[in-house]
Amino acid sequence: MRWSDDALVLRRTPFRETSLLLHFFSRRHGLLSALARGVRAGGRAAASMDRAALAGFHTVVMGCQARSVQALATLTAVEIKQPRHRLMHGAAALLAAQVIQEALYRFMAPGEPNPGVFELLEWAWDQLDGAQEPLAVLGICQARLVRALGYGWRTDCCVGCGGQEGLRYFSAKRGQVVCNRCAAPYVQPILTAEAAQAGPWLFFLGDHLYAILQQLEWTPGFVALSVADKAVLYRIGMACLVWLGRTPLLSDAPFRQILGLESIHSYATSSS
Template identity: 25%
Template sequence: MIKKTEALVLRRKEFRETSLLLTLFTKDFGKINGLAKGVRTESSQWGSSFPLFSHNAIVFYFRRGLNLITEAELLRDFSKGISPLNKNIFASYLVELVDAIFPVEDKNEPIFNMLLEIFRLFEKEEDIEKLVHIFELKLLQLTGFSPRLDTCINCKKVITKYASFSHKRGGLLCQNCTSLDKEASMVMPGTIFTLKYIFKEPFENLSTRFRMNNLIKEELRYILTRFLDYHLDNPTSLGQLVSKFS
């Protein structure tokens, strides 16, 4: 069965002498694995060589397991704009995160659109860490993993000021309940406000207008790394490396 869609390149691996094995996140079918035969030959008639992070229009034969990609048109190559080392590491981390969370053929157009927009923003935005934390939180929200922030996850008391973040319990503990989780981390009121604001606002508003100070970024980096590592079956190998570039 022949299918057409738009696709972002998550992974690419050389296969034999002329082909590529690809992991793509598509607009209409979610994550798929595909084989592009002959794409690496000098006489190739392909309209794209599938650079990492690139946006492509593709045609493929739908098969369970490994799809056969037959046509491609490069719509935008983000690899050059994301070429500085820090941007490349952050982009690779987000790609790895999406790959770890989504099974094959689980359609999610909002995630596709958000990943496409984040690649666009990486080309021009200087505060890359802000974008990464916004993406992480919106990804959790859109996949149903967002932590509870309005009330204490133990006693249900409304959180008004100081609280601790429990990555194991999946949300905030009030001051009276903090002792229930010795690994819970105290978070500033400003960080709690930032978390709530990001979950409330549309991604497009946050990516362009929202500012985040270094203390809040530091707290988000710490609690999100622990939260994601705890709740993902296969924690991303880039998480610690990303922290070094933050």
């Protein structure tokens, strides 16, 4: 069987003497691996492939063939469809891309197509390649990913009482906003150890962020938010992913370090 698809290269691993094992996220086939035979040796096998296409964050068109659905596919052709050359030159952008890649591997099963997530990934790579603020890109991207995974992201009413007034908190455990009244028992005694335990999953939004959470759009209003507000959005998305996956993402700490951000836990404990 043969097919072609739009894809983004996630990982490259040397295979035997002359080949590369490539891990893609593709539009219609989801996560998949393919072997680029002989591509490191040059010569005839490599001639049909644009090796630069395999090196970065470009959207590529890949051609594959495999004996069966289960068998490891062989890459037969690849070319750049949408180039992105600048992303790999920004340290924070690269670390942001790693956070997104790790989340993909954790939450997407191999061979499970999700065109919406593919478009989200292309959007995130475009923004990072365009030198947009990595913290802001990641904030929107993670939240949209949580929503695209079907986890939910409700902002219309309080998860506790169903009310629509004073929606000023977000619960990462429930994926929904919480009103002032329902949040109060968890927020006020935050200085005790007991409350600190409840803290990391509940985030104060303020007026600006509540509006952002409703839209999750890259608007001028969002771009103009303070770094502190963007950091809260990033932490909300990360907390949702950690809660969903039950373990921290390894790429969270390096990304926070380069931006000088505290961890989810220390933030939630100190901010209330």
